[in-house]
Amino acid sequence: MSFLSKYVDKKVCVITSDSRTLVGTLASCDQMTNLVLTQTFERIIRPPDDPEPTTIIPLGLYLVRGDNVVVVAEVDEQLDDEIDWVQVRGAVIGGVKHS
């Protein structure tokens, strides 16, 4: 059985069901995968042909309801700090509903 609790107090990257990428410190979680993230940033990574730049929005304290969590990934802080995220471009993450 895998536990999310081993990621508590670590920097994590969360992908939500509406295809948003959130990065923050996992303060706590529960059996329903409700998450509390502190010092949360939303990274809106845009495709290379998009005129708008990739943006990082600071969000502060965030409580995400478990229904909407798709991926919780542990972030290697050293590696993450080395990347200038504003320069990063990428494809838009697809949705969760497939027909």
Next chain:
Amino acid sequence: MLPLGLLTAAQGQPMLVELKSGETLNGHLVSCDTWMNLTMKEVVQTSAEGDKFWRLAECYVKGNNIKYLRVPEEVIDKAKDQQQGNRQGYGNRGDRGGSRGDRGDRGRGRGRGGGRGRGRGS
């Protein structure tokens, strides 16, 4: 501390709730429960497109409709303090439990006295 614990500690604080529909509710949290159902007051409801606004004196949000909640940073510190306060409370109760043991001995004495009393009655 658990996410729902943080939410309970946030009662009375202003917050932003985004629903699965994309609508947002900005207001003060009155109360919440284990299913994340919320009651809020002085709420500004914004449509998903961000073009329509409603002002609601009070509202009830059913928990299953919530996508996420944005809470002021101070709440987590307040919640941690509350948790510390509770733990200290349990410690005090432990001391009182010790003295309860003494009263128990005296109680047993009283019981014996009561038995004699009942005998006298019959």
